[in-house]
Amino acid sequence: MLRLINLAVIGALVLAAAWVYEIKYSSTRQAERVAKLRAEIRRERDTIAALRAEWAQLDNPDRIQILARRHLTLKPIEPTQFDTLERLPDKPIDIVPPGTADPIAALIEIMVDPEVVTNGVTDPEASQ
Amino acid sequence: MSVAQVIASERPVGPTRRRLVHRLLYGRNVDRSAKTRARIALAIAAFATVYAVIALRLVLFAVAPESHAARRTGSQDAVATARPDILDRNRQVLATDVRMPSLFGEPRKVIDVDEATELLTAVLPDLDSGEVRERLGSKRGFVWLKREIKPQQQHEIHRLGIPGVGFLSENKRVYPNGAEVSHLIGHVNIDNQGIAGIEKWLDDRGLADLHRAGFASDRQQTPIELAVDLRVQHALRDELIAAAEKFKAKAAAGLVVDVNTGEIISMVSVPDYDPNNPRQANDPTRINRLTTGVFELGSTFKALTVAMALDSGKITLNSSFDARVPLRYGKFNISDYHAQRRIMTVPEIFTYSSNIGTARMALALGVEHHKWFLRKVGQLDRLRTELPESAEPLVPKRWGELNTVTIAFGHGLSVAPLQAVMGINALVNGGYLIPPTFMKRSEQEARALATQVIRPETSEKMRYLFRLNAEKGTANKADVKGFYVGGKTGTSEKVVGGRYSKTKLLTTFTAVMPCDKPRYQVLIMLDEPQPLKETHGYATSGWNAAPTAGKVIARIAPLLGLEPRFELPPAERLILARGQ
Numbered sequence: 001m002l003r004l005i006n007l008a009v010i011g012a013l014v015l016a017a018a019w020v021y022e023i024k025y026s027s028t029r030q031a032e033r034v035a036k037l038r039a040e041i042r043r044e045r046d047t048i049a050a051l052r053a054e055w056a057q058l059d060n061p062d063r064i065q066i067l068a069r070r071h072l073t074l075k076p077i078e079p080t081q082f083d084t085l086e087r088l089p090d091k092p093i094d095i096v097p098p099g100t101a102d103p104i105a106a107l108i109e110i111m112v113d114p115e116v117v118t119n120g121v122t123d124p125e126a127s128q
Numbered sequence: 129m130s131v132a133q134v135i136a137s138e139r140p141v142g143p144t145r146r147r148l149v150h151r152l153l154y155g156r157n158v159d160r161s162a163k164t165r166a167r168i169a170l171a172i173a174a175f176a177t178v179y180a181v182i183a184l185r186l187v188l189f190a191v192a193p194e195s196h197a198a199r200r201t202g203s204q205d206a207v208a209t210a211r212p213d214i215l216d217r218n219r220q221v222l223a224t225d226v227r228m229p230s231l232f233g234e235p236r237k238v239i240d241v242d243e244a245t246e247l248l249t250a251v252l253p254d255l256d257s258g259e260v261r262e263r264l265g266s267k268r269g270f271v272w273l274k275r276e277i278k279p280q281q282q283h284e285i286h287r288l289g290i291p292g293v294g295f296l297s298e299n300k301r302v303y304p305n306g307a308e309v310s311h312l313i314g315h316v317n318i319d320n321q322g323i324a325g326i327e328k329w330l331d332d333r334g335l336a337d338l339h340r341a342g343f344a345s346d347r348q349q350t351p352i353e354l355a356v357d358l359r360v361q362h363a364l365r366d367e368l369i370a371a372a373e374k375f376k377a378k379a380a381a382g383l384v385v386d387v388n389t390g391e392i393i394s395m396v397s398v399p400d401y402d403p404n405n406p407r408q409a410n411d412p413t414r415i416n417r418l419t420t421g422v423f424e425l426g427s428t429f430k431a432l433t434v435a436m437a438l439d440s441g442k443i444t445l446n447s448s449f450d451a452r453v454p455l456r457y458g459k460f461n462i463s464d465y466h467a468q469r470r471i472m473t474v475p476e477i478f479t480y481s482s483n484i485g486t487a488r489m490a491l492a493l494g495v496e497h498h499k500w501f502l503r504k505v506g507q508l509d510r511l512r513t514e515l516p517e518s519a520e521p522l523v524p525k526r527w528g529e530l531n532t533v534t535i536a537f538g539h540g541l542s543v544a545p546l547q548a549v550m551g552i553n554a555l556v557n558g559g560y561l562i563p564p565t566f567m568k569r570s571e572q573e574a575r576a577l578a579t580q581v582i583r584p585e586t587s588e589k590m591r592y593l594f595r596l597n598a599e600k601g602t603a604n605k606a607d608v609k610g611f612y613v614g615g616k617t618g619t620s621e622k623v624v625g626g627r628y629s630k631t632k633l634l635t636t637f638t639a640v641m642p643c644d645k646p647r648y649q650v651l652i653m654l655d656e657p658q659p660l661k662e663t664h665g666y667a668t669s670g671w672n673a674a675p676t677a678g679k680v681i682a683r684i685a686p687l688l689g690l691e692p693r694f695e696l697p698p699a700e701r702l703i704l705a706r707g708q
Contacts, residue, residue: 046226046227046297049224049225049226049227050226050227052221052224053221053224053226053302053304054304055221055304056220056221056222056224056304056305057304057305059220059304060304060305060306060308061305061308061358061359061362061363062305062306062308062362062366065362065366076682076683077686078682079608079609079610079611079682079685079686079692080609080610080692082610082686082691082692084691
């Protein structure tokens, strides 16, 4: 009985030792990975910063102005070129409702409809 | 059992516990099974202690996560300290850190100096081989070989595998916009410490202490957002450079300020310098004229005098003053530049920029009132902003009536232009004196800081006086149609050798837009502009600073989100409509 317990305890000890060993190594691996990722993040961040700096340099208004003067025919905007949305004329009314299958046919139909004929045109049937 | 009892009785009696242990472990007469149990218990206790120590150690390792790998990467940088990025109000980068590798050598570890030198100079052709050989041959532990090399070069040198040569990455401050915002953000020295402008302010705010303590080597710091708008800054600078060139001025300076919040949207003083090459900054002609220089601003000050008069309640827009003859004061003779030689009302005095009229206005209220008012609008004390550079106004020590007479039209009191801008802001924004700032600020925050210095009604009158001046006064060349610009010209003679010079002028122009509900103020200042053929030989403000301001406004108003409006009535009718 005692021997059996002893054997079980020894077995548990070996297992525990193996388990601890495994944990230790996996934690070392994890730590190394963390350090590596950290270094990578740092490098990425540095690269981003460098690229942002370069972008800002390329985006510098002074440089853009020189390029625009050389390559574009655009001119600085004048105050008279501004207008407000309120002063925009109204959108023309649709004669034909949108989504009609044959808009031209619908248009002709509306034109010949006696009710929309204006005063200027006399209805030949009515005058008879 | 009986034998054991006999032997036990023969033994001498010692301290009970010791005897018990001794007997249990070694006693021949002790029962075997009891002995075994005691031994097992001892073994269990010993193992338990060992396991407890191991467990404790594991817990300690888990609590302190510092590993060797982390420490190894940490030692590669942290040479030069990091600084937060500086952004403009639209989050455009004004200043940022870029990490640059630097090449160093450890001469004691170098095996073959000649070979190392040869290999290094092959990769870095601009390296002086004699110098490298001398440095690597020295007995020192550490030598810099080259600061700030390219990543590509670092890679190549790394590939060579020269012993005793290594890299350290350092933070280098770069200003991608070059001279565009130089005076505003300032610059840093080789060790990344701020020595001027906003950079210095950052250090004074605690960054320097962080650096000294060894923190802040990473770029994980929240960026600083300034109130400045890079696009406006560029437009202003571009126009100022053009104006300085056209009028052959020694220097030019400009400011754009939000009237309601005190935010400085743009500040330019040319000639300026490139903060990436800060050596130029020491040149005294490149100082920031707007904060570190004090000037007699001339007629611009008349706006303050007129506001004081209207705010006193004793003088109204209908009051009139005698400007028929020059005002004699002691041996001084005060005359008008645009002399009308008649009795003028307050709006006429303002639009014709009459020295006599404003002097009489100030005299009518008395010296003490004048002094009190100027102190109230912040013209007599040093103005402090985030910038470390500031200048004390030059106030006359004994302030008599003559001083009041001359200060009324802007001579005899030198102030920093930024200070005058703050005062004029208060005249048009409803009477709130708001300290200017380079940081972003909302209208509510500004209101909390503001002090009411003139009545809102007076402020309203001042707006229309400014507008009137642009419609029919000296400021008409700055009137950009559609933005309802108002303004005041100012021309002062510079003091040369203790006397006012007739040819060396300082011209300023203060513009307010839009005048019915002001949002921005623009100040333009030209130092010693020369008369041109197209200005008909004049070098006064209305001929150079005012048109420059007009050009600036036409460019920046759309950027600032101002809509042009053409239906606004002329100012004169508005004054009449609102009563006096």
